[in-house]
Amino acid sequence: MIDIKHYLKQQQQQVHQALDEFMLSPSGDFADHISCMRYSLFVGGKRVRPILCLATGTCISPDITIEDRLLPVACALECIHTYSLIHDDLPAMDNDDLRRGHPTNHKKFGEAEAILAGDGLLTLAFDLLSEGQYAHGLPDSARLKIIQTIARAAGSLGMVGGQALDMEGEGKDLSFEQLQTIHRSKTGALITASVLSGAIGAGAAEEQLQAFRVFGDNIGLAFQIVDDLLDVTSTTEELGKTAGSDAVHRKATYPAFFGIEKTRELAQQAVERSLGALSSFSDRADPLRALARYIVDRTK
Amino acid sequence: MIDIKHYLKQQQQQVHQALDEFMLSPSGDFADHISCMRYSLFVGGKRVRPILCLATGTCISPDITIEDRLLPVACALECIHTYSLIHDDLPAMDNDDLRRGHPTNHKKFGEAEAILAGDGLLTLAFDLLSEGQYAHGLPDSARLKIIQTIARAAGSLGMVGGQALDMEGEGKDLSFEQLQTIHRSKTGALITASVLSGAIGAGAAEEQLQAFRVFGDNIGLAFQIVDDLLDVTSTTEELGKTAGSDAVHRKATYPAFFGIEKTRELAQQAVERSLGALSSFSDRADPLRALARYIVDRTK
Secondary structure, eight states: OOOHHHHHHHHHHHHHHHHHHHSOOSOSTTHHHHHHHHHHHHSOOOOHHHHHHHHHHHHHOOOTTHHHHHHHHHHHHHHHHHHHHHHHHSTTTTOOSEETTEEOHHHHHOHHHHHHHHHHHHHHHHHHHHOGGGOTTOOHHHHHHHHHHHHHHHSTTTHHHHHHHHHHHTTSOOOHHHHHHHHIIIIIHHHHHHHHHHHHHTTOOHHHHHHHHHHHHHHHHHHHHHHHHHHHHSOHHHHSSOTTHHHHTTOOOHHHHHHHHHHHHHHHHHHHHHHHHTTTSOGGGHHHHHHHHHHHHTTO | OOOHHHHHHHHHHHHHHHHHHHSOOSOSTTHHHHHHHHHHHHSOOOOHHHHHHHHHHHHHOOOTTHHHHHHHHHHHHHHHHHHHHHHHTSTTTTOOSEETTEEOHHHHHOHHHHHHHHHHHHHHHHHHHHOGGGOTTOOHHHHHHHHHHHHHHHSTTTHHHHHHHHHHHTTSOOOHHHHHHHHIIIIIHHHHHHHHHHHHHTTOOHHHHHHHHHHHHHHHHHHHHHHHHHHHHSOHHHHSSOTTHHHHTTOOOHHHHHHHHHHHHHHHHHHHHHHHHTTTSOGGGHHHHHHHHHHHHTTO
16 A cells, blocks of 8 residues: 555655746746746645546556656646636636635736636647657657547536536536536546546557546546535635535535435445456556545545 | 639638538537537638638648648637637627627627637647547648647747737837737737648748748738727728727727838738748749738728
8 A cells, every 4th residue: 555645745746846847937028927827836736637647657657757758748737727727716607716725816816817827728738748848758649649638628528518517507406417417527527538648648558548547537526526525514724715615606516416425425436436447457556546545535 | 813802712611611520519418618619610700820821731732632631720720719819808808899790709608608618619729630530641740740839829928928918018008029029929929820830731841931930920910010900990890890999908009109101011011021931932822922912901
């Protein structure tokens, strides 16, 4: 068993350093805009998506440089995640004042700057993914497949579409199937893509990709169930964002459908399915296993 | 000499058909969101960027399939341009009600949907650029170089950064150098990238890319000067967007610095520099030459 807290801290530091290297410097003509992007990128964050990407890479490849080669991909995933939080927090969307324990981007810099910071981070992700200088030897075909996987997951049939459904669904009586579609697209798709992009970059075979897809889908589901749960059971201080906001926005959630106890069980079941998908992997998959358990342990 | 009106109409039709093919269908779970994107993509537009991309490709490559192979790239450029218009029109930005003679996206669908439509179109661009199915034989290395060129031009040191500078500069006394930086980044960068991506896809040599860079930079400049001019000299009906909005927003413009006559001359000079950059090309560059002249002729 690995020490997940130590592992996370180490990986978070590695991702932080790489983000700082790849991110533009707040100088020159665009200094204010770049500072605005850097604020949200460095104000905190568990770096779950980049760490999943790196952990999947090391699960597949014994090459000690695999993490270095995947770092631009890992950082691109974090840029996309951060942009989505900035846009989701906007007054026209969830209108949140607090994120990761600090003022949201538009609260600090204004709406126009926040919209543009999000646009800039999304575009920077694809800049990083296609940048020759940072490729560190990922084959061109793998890089294109990674770009495709991430763009598909982050786009209108994935994360962006899921956020649109989430907005449309506010205050409406959604079916459980509709809730699942929102979760899968809004949160699950990018988490699965984080796992898959690490696997593709490390040269995984098709059957391995299939196992990682099941793994990713199930930890994505567990992650979203746990987020729903934390919104009900935590304080704003614990969360670093406004607690109870799902109820305020009359959003469909797992606890609203199933109650707290049953929701906890469903999260646990999803984590177990994710572990099952890794059954044929060696102890090189232990960081992924620990990450899966960590997701559901956040509720305890 | 080619008949530019006929050429434009023909190319616009080709781009329209390709956009309709590559764009998602407004059906299934995400139908409302997709309809919102399609609205802005098909509400009009001169398709200048995709046409520049295609015309540069045919200038370099005698292969009759070059336009087919470049169409996903051309459409991606139009997706990025359209997203930038949707976000620029938002209340927090330029707060425009009218675009291409129709209500702006947020006026028709609301702010949240408009932000997400922009996000979706930007992401779809990179989906199209990396999609194997549409590659039609562009080499992987060229596709990555195109993605890099477009991401760099559309991002925080290009179009997004330029819009941020434009917003920050409203109501301030900008120097002419600052105005040039805004123009170059906000409008010029993506126009140059449109030309370069066609050239890269068609296998242009480094010295040809250098000539196209000069060509693109100068038509981009001419384009923006002419836009400034039209904002002063046209009616809202002629423009299809609110005329005189630069003065309302107290934006720095060429006519504000130089007056109308001198501004016309500067546009003409930029077009002539762009034509000079093409001097070593054969009559295969005639569509590009005609496009350059067309840009400045819009003012007459």
